[in-house]
Amino acid sequence: MEIINWKEELFPYKQATDELYVKFNSIKKEYIDLEQHSPIELVQTRVKSIASILDKANKRDIPLTKIFGTLEDIAGVRITCKFVEDIYKVVQLIRERDGKDLIIKEEEDYINNTKSSGYRSYHITIKYTIITATGVKEIPCEIQIRTMAMNFWATIEHSLRYKYNGNMPKHLKQKLEACAEASFKLDTEMGTIRDEIIETQKIIQTKENLVYEILKNIQNLYYIGKLEEMNKFNREFIDLYQYASIEQLHTFNSKLQTLANLYKVNHLE
Numbered sequence: 001m002e003i004i005n006w007k008e009e010l011f012p013y014k015q016a017t018d019e020l021y022v023k024f025n026s027i028k029k030e031y032i033d034l035e036q037h038s039p040i041e042l043v044q045t046r047v048k049s050i051a052s053i054l055d056k057a058n059k060r061d062i063p064l065t066k067i068f069g070t071l072e073d074i075a076g077v078r079i080t081c082k083f084v085e086d087i088y089k090v091v092q093l094i095r096e097r098d099g100k101d102l103i104i105k106e107e108e109d110y111i112n113n114t115k116s117s118g119y120r121s122y123h124i125t126i127k128y129t130i131i132t133a134t135g136v137k138e139i140p141c142e143i144q145i146r147t148m149a150m151n152f153w154a155t156i157e158h159s160l161r162y163k164y165n166g167n168m169p170k171h172l173k174q175k176l177e178a179c180a181e182a183s184f185k186l187d188t189e190m191g192t193i194r195d196e197i198i199e200t201q202k203i204i205q206t207k208e209n210l211v212y213e214i215l216k217n218i219q220n221l222y223y224i225g226k227l228e229e230m231n232k233f234n235r236e237f238i239d240l241y242q243y244a245s246i247e248q249l250h251t252f253n254s255k256l257q258t259l260a261n262l263y264k265v266n267h268l269e
């Protein structure tokens with residue numbers, strides 16, 4: 001009988017998901033740093049558990065020896081977005097990488113082709129190359145892209161599906177289908193005020209970035225021993241912070257920046 005060394009077999013899948021986690025989060029960070037709306041809200045990764053792998057292989061009559069060549073979702077990345085429009089932005093971002101650091105094998109749009117269960121998400125199956133201590137490996141990975149509302153529905157439905165093991169009562173199925181429609185209606189409604197929400201988020205982000213800059217500049221005064229000035233700016237900032245407009249914070253930071261230039265402390269982080 002074939003014995004699988006699960007630890008050894010699954011290790012490269014973990015490496016692939018870890019690398020993809022970093023890459024998608026960097027994109028998110030880049031948008032935030034540029035004070036732009038990030039289509040990526042949350043990145044999650046997982047390597048399928050051994051029990052789920054065996055379950056799926058069993059359901060599909062896949063022999064143990066063929067599991068790793070056949071199952072394409074052992075490595076999984078889930079990207080959650082705020083709006084449906086963002087899903088297609090993320091799809092575009094992934095397509096732009098096709099042939100560079102990943103290869104797209106398949107795309108399934110379960111948003112425009114909603115599953116009979118009510119399931120909505122965009123799936124992209126990729127091959128991702130990793131370099132391990134034992135050589136180069138091509139790892140299949142399923143990327144699921146969905147909104148927060150779609151994710152909420154799918155998580156609940158997944159648990160119920162697991163609970164009833166394929167025998168979900170009809171009334172529950174119907175309820176879930178209705179919930180899927182209601183949650184998509186929410187996505188659609190939210191989409192109509194997307195621009196306004198993004199604008200508000202941008203203001204919050206700009207304020208957060210400014211506060212970060214200000215605190216960094218105040219801290220730099222401490223590092224170069226200008227304690228009196230540091231205390232003065234610190235006190236002023238505490239009074240200003242809560243009610244200040246973006247413009248006032250900008251002006252305040254410009255004063256700190258002028259001082260930083262004077263003391264040549266720009267290089268301090």
Ligand code: 0O2
Binds near residue numbers: 048056115117119153
């Ligand atoms: P897990 O635990 O999330 O990994 P199949 O699994 O045979 O239906 P296939 O060909 O593997 O389908 O690919 P498909 O249809 O793209 O589905 C793969 C994954 O999408 C599933 O993995 C789920 O995560 C998700 N998914 C697909 N359909 C549904 C659905 O109706 N409800 C929910 N909640 N999720 C769904 P796994 O292996 O089923 O589960």
